Amino acid sequence: MKIRLDTIVKTFDTFRAVHGVSLEIESGELVALLGPSGSGKTTILRMVAGLEYPDEGAIFFGEENATDIEVRHRGVGFVFQHYALFPHMTIGENIAFGMKVSKTRRSTAEIAERVEELLRLVQLDGLKDRFPAQISGGQRQRVALARALAVDPKVLLLDEPFGALDANVRRDLRRWLRKIHEDLGITTLFVTHDQAEALDLADRVVILDKGRIVQAGTPEEVCRAPDNAFVMNFLGDANRLRATVTAGRASVNEILFDAAGVPDGPAELFFRPADVIWREEGAGIPAVILRVIDRPDSKRILAVTADGQHVEFDTAPEFPFRMQARGTLEILRPKVFAAST
Amino acid sequence: MPKAAISTNFTAAVDRRRNLWKTEAAAGHDVPRGFHPFAASPLTIDEGPALRPVTDRRMALARRAIQEIRGPALARRILPGLPLTLGITLVYVAVIVLLPLGALIFKAASLGPADYWTIVSSDRAVASYRVTMLCAAAATAFNLVFGMALAWVIVRYRFPGRRIVDALVDLPFALPTAVAGIALTTLFASNGWFGGALSALGLKVAYTPLGIIVAMAFTSLPFIVRTVQPVLEELDGALEEAAQTLGASDGEIFRKVLLPQLFPALLAGLSLSFARSLGEFGAIIFIAGNQPYETEITALLAFIRLEEYDYPASAAIASVMLMAAFLMLAITNILQTRALRYTVKG
Numbered sequence: 001m002k003i004r005l006d007t008i009v010k011t012f013d014t015f016r017a018v019h020g021v022s023l024e025i026e027s028g029e030l031v032a033l034l035g036p037s038g039s040g041k042t043t044i045l046r047m048v049a050g051l052e053y054p055d056e057g058a059i060f061f062g063e064e065n066a067t068d069i070e071v072r073h074r075g076v077g078f079v080f081q082h083y084a085l086f087p088h089m090t091i092g093e094n095i096a097f098g099m100k101v102s103k104t105r106r107s108t109a110e111i112a113e114r115v116e117e118l119l120r121l122v123q124l125d126g127l128k129d130r131f132p133a134q135i136s137g138g139q140r141q142r143v144a145l146a147r148a149l150a151v152d153p154k155v156l157l158l159d160e161p162f163g164a165l166d167a168n169v170r171r172d173l174r175r176w177l178r179k180i181h182e183d184l185g186i187t188t189l190f191v192t193h194d195q196a197e198a199l200d201l202a203d204r205v206v207i208l209d210k211g212r213i214v215q216a217g218t219p220e221e222v223c224r225a226p227d228n229a230f231v232m233n234f235l236g237d238a239n240r241l242r243a244t245v246t247a248g249r250a251s252v253n254e255i256l257f258d259a260a261g262v263p264d265g266p267a268e269l270f271f272r273p274a275d276v277i278w279r280e281e282g283a284g285i286p287a288v289i290l291r292v293i294d295r296p297d298s299k300r301i302l303a304v305t306a307d308g309q310h311v312e313f314d315t316a317p318e319f320p321f322r323m324q325a326r327g328t329l330e331i332l333r334p335k336v337f338a339a340s341t
Numbered sequence: 342m343p344k345a346a347i348s349t350n351f352t353a354a355v356d357r358r359r360n361l362w363k364t365e366a367a368a369g370h371d372v373p374r375g376f377h378p379f380a381a382s383p384l385t386i387d388e389g390p391a392l393r394p395v396t397d398r399r400m401a402l403a404r405r406a407i408q409e410i411r412g413p414a415l416a417r418r419i420l421p422g423l424p425l426t427l428g429i430t431l432v433y434v435a436v437i438v439l440l441p442l443g444a445l446i447f448k449a450a451s452l453g454p455a456d457y458w459t460i461v462s463s464d465r466a467v468a469s470y471r472v473t474m475l476c477a478a479a480a481t482a483f484n485l486v487f488g489m490a491l492a493w494v495i496v497r498y499r500f501p502g503r504r505i506v507d508a509l510v511d512l513p514f515a516l517p518t519a520v521a522g523i524a525l526t527t528l529f530a531s532n533g534w535f536g537g538a539l540s541a542l543g544l545k546v547a548y549t550p551l552g553i554i555v556a557m558a559f560t561s562l563p564f565i566v567r568t569v570q571p572v573l574e575e576l577d578g579a580l581e582e583a584a585q586t587l588g589a590s591d592g593e594i595f596r597k598v599l600l601p602q603l604f605p606a607l608l609a610g611l612s613l614s615f616a617r618s619l620g621e622f623g624a625i626i627f628i629a630g631n632q633p634y635e636t637e638i639t640a641l642l643a644f645i646r647l648e649e650y651d652y653p654a655s656a657a658i659a660s661v662m663l664m665a666a667f668l669m670l671a672i673t674n675i676l677q678t679r680a681l682r683y684t685v686k687g
Contacts, residue, residue: 051582071585078586084579088601088683097597098587131683144583151587 001061001154001187002027003048008057010043017043019211020057025204030181030188032198035208036234041191042159044208048189049157050074061154077148077186081160083140085132091143092128095119098151118146121180138169145177149184158190162197174201195235199223207231229337232270239276239311241285243269243336250336253285253307259336266339273300275332276313284328287311292321303329442663448656460657468634469642470661476550476638477618480557484614485607487558488565495566496573510566513559518623525556526628548630553638556625557618564617568610572603605680612673616666 003025010018018040025031033041046052048059050071058067066074085094092115099111106114119125122142124135132140141161148156161177162170178201181188192198198205199219206216207230215227226232229240243250243257245267250259252269259267277284278301286306293300298314301321305311311329315321449457460466495507513521529536529546536547546552576599584594622640629636639662646655 049586051585071582072588072590074586076586078583080579080583082577082579084577084583086580086583086598090683097584097589101584101587101589101593101597103588133683147583147587 003155003187003189004060005044005048006058006060008044008047008054008059010040010047010052010054017211018047018054021208021211021213022057023206023213023216025187025189027187028185030178030201030203031190032202032205033189033191033208034193034195034198034205034234036193038210039208040211041193041208045157045159045189045191048155049076049078051078075151075154077151077153077156079141079144079148079156079158079161081163083132083137083144085140085143085147087132090129090131091119091124091135094132094143095147095150098147102151114150118150121149122146123176136169137165138173141165141173145180149186153186156186156188158188160191160193163192163194170197171200177201199235207234209234226335229268229270229340232335232337237273237312238270239273239313241269241305241309241311242339243267245336245338250334253305255283255285257331257334257336262336262338267336268339269331270335270337271331271333273313275334276311277330277332278313278315278319278327279330280325280327282328282330284330287327287329289321289323289325289327291323292319305329445656445659445663448653449660452653452657456653457657460654461661465633465637466639466642466658466661469637469639469658470665472550472553472636473619473639473662474665476553476557477615479554480561480618481611481615483554483558484562484565485611488562488610488614489569489603489607491562492566492569492573496570510563513561514563518560518621519627521559522556522624522627525552525559525624529555529628547628548632548636550636552628552630553625553636556628557621560621560624561614561617564613565607565610568606568613569603572606576602601680605677608673608677608680612670615669619662619666 003023005021005023007020007022008018009016009020021040021044023044033044035041043052047054050066050069054067058065060066061074086097089097092112095115095118096111099106099114115128116125119128122145124139124142124146127135127139127143132143135143145158145161158177162173165173174197190201199222202219204216205219205222207214207222209230215222215231217225222231223235226235232238233240241252243252243259243266245251245259245262245264247264248258248260248262250257250262250267250269257269287303289301289303291302293302294317295314297317299317299319299321301313301315301319303311303313313329452460491506491510495503495510526547527533529539529552531537531540531545531547533547536545539546544551546555580598580602581594584598589597620640622638622644625638626641629638629641631637631641639658643655643658643662646652646658
């Protein structure tokens, strides 16, 4: 089922949560809504589900205008951040709930069979008679997914599905969700504030800030060609240096970088900590090492440039550092954006 | 010292001792019976029955005996003050609660079984049980619906005056029940504000069982509201949303999602409300009219016997109420445990 949002606006009391967001999600696509807290991503998801109504704009499911359809008739599967399993029902009863209250009558045997099938799908066979309090967080989230899938939803919506789980479980569940999505091919929209999760899982990532879409694209597009400083910063650690642009060339400490399309005047040059080559001497931006942080797979070097700007970069763990060592930074893959202020 | 370091050091020490033991045994040294490298160690490492020294077993027995004498509740713990508070509590319960009840039973027992039975099964007494029970049941049923609605409104909606309504709920607790009784009688008497209107409809409240129900409902209202309210506040709104996305109607959500979770609290409120209604005295005697066989409650009958200096009869009637209250609390406790079985971790 294709989903289309047409200039959606939502205001809570005096706070405008969503400013005219338009978005198209193709049938069978897995899309991440990524943004910091307060960016309106959960509000958008809840409006797609019908748990909130937009003040302006419309939501289409396929060709049908779904804006005013009630939640219970909208045919969406929703997975909540904290699972929202019914605590007084067993796992089996939780999964069967949607089928039992559904208008399409199913026989008890049919429901039981479908419950077993879903339990197998989420790899929880044998836990049918447990209560939610008796299983782990990761298992609860899988039950929540099975419950949402039980009603054959047209669209699957997940609100920070792995937010409350620890890192290892998160990674496993991500891969597993990706596989389920590939098997079932159901249009899926999920909300996260975790860039790694969005990039790992999604076909397309929609990055939001303050209720607006700041960039939408495949993980490759948003990583390799960020549209603006916000996306660059939000997707991962980024260094920022003051620069001046004249005629499509940005200059930092008299070193020139390509800045095609950026208007003349003050600008900012961004680069990832991994995109730096440190040399004892040679061409580059002169800097002094202040501190070294050891990490499992690299060393993070904190340095300061000759004009007092702080820079962080990663080197191989074997890097023989000296405090106060002087050298130069060669910057690879720089991104130049017009200065924000 | 960090925790990991402690455990490593400890393990290392145990290892050294174990190796010492092994080398001595391997070298054919005569290890004296009763010497055991782990005798004082909290670890029990089973090295076979032949090697287990006698003293070790004795030590373990002694340790268990000490543990039994001190009791698990008095074992070493972090939070201070358990023996003191436990002592105070037990003395309090004994003196304030159990002693009067004991005296009551003792007094009632001073009657022979035949006399006791005659008193508690007299027509007037049985009629009073019927009036009390039926009215208490009716008042509790009314409070169940109205109290839950009140709790629902207070928790779920924001409206001007909400805090005042919230505070007013406790008023029946704060008001002397006699005052409540007089006020209700004034309102519901046939010339009162409500009574006048109701008597026009042919409904008489004051001096009828209906009046008893009104008085009981008034004094026991806070119980249901105050037991249900915190549970409602804690309920995760996402549960209702989840039920909605799964296609449940409002009625189904209430029946299948909300009610089962409120049930233990409702039951607790219900039993408190019912118990309070059974025992209510002050508010009822003003509005009931107190006609024997018609509107005389059991508590009043016990009081009348008391005024006649017939203490054993009074105690006998009171003991019936006591048993009824115990029975009801026991039943609600069992139901509650069953309703809460899903919270048990497995």
